[in-house]
Amino acid sequence: MDRDIVHPGFIVLYSPLVTYHPPGRNSPVQLDHSLPAGIVADFYRDIQASFDGQMIVMKNLDPTEPFGPDAVDIPFTKELGVGR
Secondary structure, eight states, X not given: XXXXXXXXXXXXXXXXXXXXXXXXXXXXXXXXXXXOTTHHHHHHHHHHHHOOSEEEEEXXXXXXXXXXXXXXXXXXXXXXXXXX
């Protein structure tokens, strides 16, 4: 987008922070403890500041801080009344 190349205006990131996911559909996501402290917050802060389009982040750790005022967070939960 910065180079004025045709782009759909959105990107999809699949599990950028999840380093291990145990077998099974409903198993809890576990963070690799070798990751530096604050990396989750830094990741979400950076993508909010660095990308002007729509970003879909799938199979990832939840944000540890609230999003900025321009961001919209829609969790996909399969639970009635919570997210989508």
